[in-house]
Amino acid sequence: MTWRLASVAVAIAGVVAAPALTKAAIQGQPTDLKLVISTDSQGTPPRFAVPDFVALTPDASEIAKTLGQVLWDDLNFEREFYMIPRDTYSSIPVARTPEQVPFDRWRELGADGVVFGTVQRTGSEVRVQVRLMSVRSRQSVFAKEYSGSANNPRLYAHTISDEIHDQQRGLKGVARTKLAWVSDRDGVRLGDTVENRQVKEIYYGDYDGANQRRVTVGRRLNLNPSWSPDARALAYTTFRPNPDVFVSLIYQGVLQNPTKGIGTNYLPVFSPDGKQIAFMSGRDGNPEIYAMNVDGSNLRRLTNTQAGDSSPTWSPSGSQIAFTSDRTGKAQIYVMNSSDGSGVRRLTVDESEADRPTWSPPPFNEIAYAASTGPGYDIKVLVVSTGEVKRLTFGEGSNEGPAWAPGGKHLAFTSTRAGGRTQVFTIGRDGRGLRQITREGNNQTPAWSN
């Protein structure tokens, strides 16, 4: 790694909703500009600091405080930079302009890059300016302005984080992604039964657990959400009480029902191109895997055994589907061609039971699954090309329901480790960086959006 620093500050106005504007301008810079910050020590990530953002208007102070903390958390999550703990630089004066930056103090702290931001509020609108300064060159290597609604300040921090990762590391960050899951937190009793059963609704929230909200409103049992690749739709099973696949276009308030109440339908999952849905159905008298176009057309049955076939997941190219079957006794993970179900091959060989395969996105070609490891389950990852198996959890409660983040650097899963209730967590692909996402009620079967 070498020092590559900017000699020119690039200030570009853009709105949060249109980050694409900014890239064109950077590409217009001369190619010998050094915009990427690295350290002079081989093999260690650059050390970054994010002091509090400066409120330029009094009513922006709360937003400014939020932005600094959330941006630090976002940058810390990807682990591309070593994020210096914020309390170690609370005494360093904050800067409103690049000229005011006390570079000597930051140098003394060992920071390679410092992010400065200002927030100006006008009624319900905010204007956020942010710069990433190289401490060594004392130059701004990233400078942008964002303006828009003051409703969700965290979105500005998430956008800045994703753009810094894109510019500095060529990485598609996950700060603007969402998690969806099933929750019984409402504590509402299901209406269509005399037994005491709680409704379970589909919820979603930011990748860090903020802004959690309910998708379904039917006060029914809803299970197993799956994101469309454009992150604008969720497929899931609703029991009315017949279990059926629904697709909710969550930003339009449109509900579609591609399986049309024909038989029992569960476990829908979008193909990587968003054009198809694979699912489990009992419509022919036994749980089998089917695939269809998202509008329900082109239905085809992919498995045909006396056993139970469940939990389909698409390969990154969409040409294959991995699934769970107990055709040899206990649940194991298999793979087949998605066109016609041919080419069936068993993937798990050393597990007593394995379920909920989830195929990683590129560049990895791995399948995460829940493996029976004693009284409960643990999350494991199978490298498809070599058959190598890695383990991410080690019996801290029962761990189920793995779901890859886009880019494959993180997974979401559920665990009973925090007090016995089932909660959603995220974890790095190396098993580090555990974060608890949900705390209310029981929460299960997470899905991670693009």
Added chain:
Amino acid sequence: MKEMRNTTIVVAVTLALAVTAACGKKKVATGPQPPPAEEAPVVTPNPPAPTERVEDRTPVAQPLADESITNKSLDDLNRDSPLKPVFFPLDSAELDETGRAIAQANAGVLKKYSAWGITIEGHCDERGTAEYNLALGERRAVAVKTYLSSLGVSPDRIRTVSYGKEFPFDMGHSEDAWSKNRRGHFVITSK
């Protein structure tokens, strides 16, 4: 197991009849009578004899058992259902001897009340993942439906659904709780 269960049911019914006969018109109730007990633990070996306090109360006419069932709402029927759950061995969707006996008794009830439509819910214990149990519950529900059909109950009257491990009957985490949760649960949906 099957014989024991049948025996206790007979005993329960006999005792219930005996008590009813002994009470005659002095029999007192403050509301509809529950249907005959079906679970063995309900019956005590020596039911208390009617006491003088019984005679102090006002007698109330009771409908005959059949009328009571026909007049009940679906919710009341399901709350104290004449259709008993069929239990399954661990990780199995095959009815064992006990399960078949219960299913046979249920088939008898369904033939008697031929207008009833039912849903068979397949349930699982908490061992096994949420997803796998959806498939297992589906197979359990279908297995019960198939067996009922073989006994002459029209499959057109029967819907199936799998609830996997979402709705345990017993919230416990013991073998005893699990054995109650691996079940085909009958719900009367129309009559």
